[in-house]
Amino acid sequence: MPFDTHNHTHFSFDADMNIQDALKEAEKYNLNLVLTEHYDLNEQQEDGRPVDFEIDRYFEAYSSFRGERLLLGIELGLDNRPDYITRNRTIAESHPFDMVIGSVHNLQDYDMYSDRTKNFLSKQDFFSQYLIYAENTIHQNPYIDTFAHIDYPCRYLTYSDNVLRYEDFPLLIDNFLFTLIENDICLEINLRLIDQPSFREGLESIVRRYRELGGKYVTIGGDNHSPDTIGIKYPLGLAMAKEYQLTPVYFKNRKRIVDQLQ
Numbered sequence: 001m002p003f004d005t006h007n008h009t010h011f012s013f014d015a016d017m018n019i020q021d022a023l024k025e026a027e028k029y030n031l032n033l034v035l036t037e038h039y040d041l042n043e044q045q046e047d048g049r050p051v052d053f054e055i056d057r058y059f060e061a062y063s064s065f066r067g068e069r070l071l072l073g074i075e076l077g078l079d080n081r082p083d084y085i086t087r088n089r090t091i092a093e094s095h096p097f098d099m100v101i102g103s104v105h106n107l108q109d110y111d112m113y114s115d116r117t118k119n120f121l122s123k124q125d126f127f128s129q130y131l132i133y134a135e136n137t138i139h140q141n142p143y144i145d146t147f148a149h150i151d152y153p154c155r156y157l158t159y160s161d162n163v164l165r166y167e168d169f170p171l172l173i174d175n176f177l178f179t180l181i182e183n184d185i186c187l188e189i190n191l192r193l194i195d196q197p198s199f200r201e202g203l204e205s206i207v208r209r210y211r212e213l214g215g216k217y218v219t220i221g222g223d224n225h226s227p228d229t230i231g232i233k234y235p236l237g238l239a240m241a242k243e244y245q246l247t248p249v250y251f252k253n254r255k256r257i258v259d260q261l262q
C-alpha cells in the first residue's frame with residue numbers, strides 16, 4: 001500500500017486528530033501514513049505559544065503504532081535566519097525521524113496563513129520573492145527529504161487569481177526545481193487544492209517541468225489535519241505522478257523507498 005506522507009495529529013498545534021482514527025480511515029483507502037507534526041521556529045500561535053511539540057513524547061506516544069503502516073516524521077518550517085538553519089538541522093538529525101519534510105510557511109516576517117491581509121505586493125512581486133526565498137531555503141537546508149506544498153501561498157492569498165503557474169515564472173521555477181533535483185530532494189504533490197481544476201493545472205504545470213528537468217521522485221501528501229480528509233484526494237495525486245512518469249516514494253529511517261502501489 002502507498003503512503004500518504006503528510007499528516008498531522010494532535011501533536012500539531014492546529015490539529016486534534018487521534019492516531020487510531022487516522023489509521024482506521026487510512027485503511028479504508030488502502031493507505032499507510034507518515035506523520036509530520038508541525039515545528040516552526042519562526043512562527044507563534046495566536047496566544048504567543050511556540051509552534052512546536054515535545055519530540056521525545058511524540059516518539060514515546062506512537063512507538064507501539066510505528067511499523068509497516070505508520071512512520072514518524074516532522075514538518076519543519078524553514079527559515080533562512082542563520083540560527084534557525086542550525087537549529088532546524090539539529091532537530092532533524094538528533095531524533096530518529098523516518099522522514100523530514102521542509103516547508104515555507106513564512107516569507108521573512110510575513111506569515112502567509114495569519115497575515116494574509118497584510119500582503120500589499122502585486123502577485124508578480126509576491127511569487128517572485130516567494131520562489132527566490134524557497135530556492136534559497138533549499139540551499140540552506142539541503143538535508144530535508146521532500147519540499148512540501150510549493151503551492152502553499154495559493155491557499156491564502158487574496159488576489160483575484162491565486163494560481164501559481166509555471167509559465168508566469170519559468171526562470172524562477174526552473175531554478176527552484178533544479179535546486180531540488182541537485183540536492184536529491186523530492187517534490188511533494190500536496191493534495192489540498194488538487195480537486196480544484198485551476199489549482200490542479202497550476203500544480204501540474206510545475207510537476208510537468210520537474211519531470212522535464214530530470215526530477216524522478218514525488219511524495220504525495222494530503223496535509224491531513226483530521227481523519228475526514230484522509231484518502232479522498234489521494235487518487236488525484238497518484239494520477240498526476242503517473243501522468244508524468246514520476247515515482248511516488250516515502251521515507252523510512254531517512255531512506256527513500258518506492259511506494260508499493262498494489
Ligand SMILES: [Zn+2]
Pocket residue numbers: 075103105148149
Ligand atoms: Zn505546511
Ligand SMILES: [Zn+2]
Pocket residue numbers: 006008075223
Ligand atoms: Zn502540514
